[in-house]
Amino acid sequence: MKAVGARLPRYDGLAHVTGRTQYVDDVRVHGTLWCKALRSPHHSALIRSIDTSKAEAMPGVHAVVTAKDVPHNVYGHLEALGVPADEPLLADEDVRWKGQPIAAVAAESEAAALAAVEAIQIDFEEREPILDIRTAPATGDDHFHQWGAIYPHFGPHNHRRVRKGDIDKAFDDADLIIEGVYRPQAIEHCPLETQVSLVVPEPSGRLTIYSCTQAMYFSMGVVAAHLQWPLNKLKFVGGTVGGGFGGKVDTATETICALLALKAKRPVKWRFTREEEFLTSSTRAPWHIEIQDAVTDDGWILGRRTLTIHDAGAYARFSPYGLTKHAFHHTGAYTIPNLRFDGFVVFTNRVPTTAMRGFGVTSVSLAVELHMSRVAEQLGMNPLELRLKNANRIGDTTGNRVVMHDPSTVPVTLAAADVADIELGDEYKRMTQERRSGELLPEHLVAQQAPEGEHLATYSGANGGGR
Amino acid sequence: MRLTVNGVEHDIGSPPLTTLLDVLREELFITSPKAGCQQGGCGACTVLIDGEPRRACLTPVAAVDGANVSTVEGLGEPDQLSTVQAAFHERYAAQCGFCTSGFLMATEALVARSDGELQREEITEALSGHICRCTGYVKIVDAVAAAARGDVAEQRASADTEPQGDEAATMIPGSPA
Numbered sequence: 001m002k003a004v005g006a007r008l009p010r011y012d013g014l015a016h017v018t019g020r021t022q023y024v025d026d027v028r029v030h031g032t033l034w035c036k037a038l039r040s041p042h043h044s045a046l047i048r049s050i051d052t053s054k055a056e057a058m059p060g061v062h063a064v065v066t067a068k069d070v071p072h073n074v075y076g077h078l079e080a081l082g083v084p085a086d087e088p089l090l091a092d093e094d095v096r097w098k099g100q101p102i103a104a105v106a107a108e109s110e111a112a113a114l115a116a117v118e119a120i121q122i123d124f125e126e127r128e129p130i131l132d133i134r135t136a137p138a139t140g141d142d143h144f145h146q147w148g149a150i151y152p153h154f155g156p157h158n159h160r161r162v163r164k165g166d167i168d169k170a171f172d173d174a175d176l177i178i179e180g181v182y183r184p185q186a187i188e189h190c191p192l193e194t195q196v197s198l199v200v201p202e203p204s205g206r207l208t209i210y211s212c213t214q215a216m217y218f219s220m221g222v223v224a225a226h227l228q229w230p231l232n233k234l235k236f237v238g239g240t241v242g243g244g245f246g247g248k249v250d251t252a253t254e255t256i257c258a259l260l261a262l263k264a265k266r267p268v269k270w271r272f273t274r275e276e277e278f279l280t281s282s283t284r285a286p287w288h289i290e291i292q293d294a295v296t297d298d299g300w301i302l303g304r305r306t307l308t309i310h311d312a313g314a315y316a317r318f319s320p321y322g323l324t325k326h327a328f329h330h331t332g333a334y335t336i337p338n339l340r341f342d343g344f345v346v347f348t349n350r351v352p353t354t355a356m357r358g359f360g361v362t363s364v365s366l367a368v369e370l371h372m373s374r375v376a377e378q379l380g381m382n383p384l385e386l387r388l389k390n391a392n393r394i395g396d397t398t399g400n401r402v403v404m405h406d407p408s409t410v411p412v413t414l415a416a417a418d419v420a421d422i423e424l425g426d427e428y429k430r431m432t433q434e435r436r437s438g439e440l441l442p443e444h445l446v447a448q449q450a451p452e453g454e455h456l457a458t459y460s461g462a463n464g465g466g467r
Numbered sequence: 468m469r470l471t472v473n474g475v476e477h478d479i480g481s482p483p484l485t486t487l488l489d490v491l492r493e494e495l496f497i498t499s500p501k502a503g504c505q506q507g508g509c510g511a512c513t514v515l516i517d518g519e520p521r522r523a524c525l526t527p528v529a530a531v532d533g534a535n536v537s538t539v540e541g542l543g544e545p546d547q548l549s550t551v552q553a554a555f556h557e558r559y560a561a562q563c564g565f566c567t568s569g570f571l572m573a574t575e576a577l578v579a580r581s582d583g584e585l586q587r588e589e590i591t592e593a594l595s596g597h598i599c600r601c602t603g604y605v606k607i608v609d610a611v612a613a614a615a616r617g618d619v620a621e622q623r624a625s626a627d628t629e630p631q632g633d634e635a636a637t638m639i640p641g642s643p644a
Binding site: 010016017022023025244 | 571
């Protein structure tokens with residue numbers, strides 16, 4: 001462990017400061033064509049017809065692709081985890097978000113590609129879009145997703161559930177019920193390097209794919225699935241990412257470039273413009289989170305009811321997985337013995353949402369920490385003392401039955417108090433992460449404490465264990 | 468049209484309204500200036516035109532016919548970094564690296580006209596047109612201040628991943644070191 005604490009140079013530092021790092025957009029291959037996409041101008045519409053003949057006949061245009069050119073058009077990023085496929089690579093019968101790709105062109109220059117995109121004739125029948133997760137399930141419309149407004153595949157349920165203890169008794173026993181609603185917004189990752197790939201058809205029949213992906217093997221799998229090719233015909237070159245923050249887990253450009261490269265028999269590059277990045281690339285999801293806590297006058301949280309609605313946008317992508325992580329973290333760094341959590345993934349006609357730093361967890365952490373401060377304020381307690389009292393301790397059991405072995409809530413909170421120069425009561429200053437006993441093990445916490453030495457961990461993936 | 472880029476003269480064949488960024492990247496294959504937004508908002512394409520930091524993405528090449536253009540390729544080699552490059556490298560001021568070229572060129576100009584000490588306010592003002600989305604700003608500002616003071620280690624000729632001086636070799640399990 002000599003590397004820990006050592007001041008080692010970044011392995012890529014010299015290349016960065018000498019301008020020699022080769023990002024995808026810096027790769028130069030002779031004869032490269034530019035890709036541009038025709039994107040939906042509507043939030044929601046039926047596609048009555050697509051006519052690409054004019055575009056195909058234009059000077060400098062080498063290939064045009066639509067849904068009918070994709071060997072396997074509908075593929076799901078998380079099919080291996082039990083999230084069924086729902087999203088077409090190129091829109092076929094309808095469009096469900098403004099910016100959804102419908103057709104793509106490869107041409108000698110960006111200008112020629114853009115002109116060809118303009119020449120594609122398409123006939124839409126617009127529909128009323130649904131943009132608000134709070135009202136989407138109540139509209140009764142099912143046109144914005146084949147599964148309806150609510151993602152239905154959490155085991156036997158249409159939502160992610162956590163049940164622990166006796167929630168009704170906790171609320172009956174409470175001195176006070178404290179409620180809050182928290183709505184973290186969508187956030188664009190906004191890496192300085194926009195989505196980009198370069199696909200080169202090789203004489204061997206393989207494709208070399210220069211990709212900015214954050215997830216090489218993931219992207220390989222996605223491209224292989226759409227093309228219905230074996231993985232050994234794809235050579236991915238990557239690992240140099242000009243910022244990703246989660247947004248480059250989605251495979252945005254590689255597959256469409258591959259189809260165009262195969263059709264044109266030329267290398268094809270697609271680099272999103274900044275406008276495309278902002279308007280059409282996936283974002284962090286907006287969430288609607290309602291929390292009700294059953295609390296006692298002396299600062300114990302006996303129970304928590306949570307309702308979460310996650311905005312998936314138009315397709316599922318990684319949302320069910322994000323919501324599951326969200327469910328696991330909905331008590332934050334604190335132990336609450338009685339829980340009822342219901343989390344829904346709801347579809348809207350917004351850009352699909354995806355991973356972003358702390359996927360699924362930052363939203364609920366924001367809500368939980370704001371709520372803890374709200375509880376403390378309403379009780380007239382020091383907010384750090386409330387946190388210490390309810391902190392995770394060794395032997396405590398989380399909502400999804402994970403037993404804490406080394407929870408850091410107490411030392412971290414004490415350190416925060418120290419840095420912020422906040423005076424704590426003596427009984428709080430003396431707290432440690434050790435197992436609860438004495439006054440810190442009141443009646444309501446006895447049942448949630450795991451027997452000494454018990455090790456339970458039930459991280460169940462995106463869709464398993466749908467309790 | 469002609470440009471002198473990093474001391475080398477080039478005849479330019481691109482149409483006159485082509486951006487300097489496209490001339491550098493697509494005609495001359497000088498790729499350290501990056502196309503981050505192509506609308507002057509992010510600073511990743513910054514180069515020096517006759518010593519002044521300018522957005523290459525907003526500059527038609529005809530407007531700088533005959534100018535001297537400097538990019539990161541014209542600064543130091545990996546074994547002989549400029550003071551600014553060394554400061555950025557030593558102080559971990561590059562994360563993903565995509566904004567780094569722009570920051571380096573703006574800093575070269577800033578340090579060249581400073582008298583050895585730069586206040587943090589001066590640095591943040593001078594670099595306010597540059598975005599680092601990895602948000603490594605603290606280390607960037609530290610590096611710029613160090614570069615202005617000339618506070619960088621003696622240049623070493625050894626490769627980046629070799630143990631340096633008394634530093635331990637990496638002992639991360641599975642690493643070849």
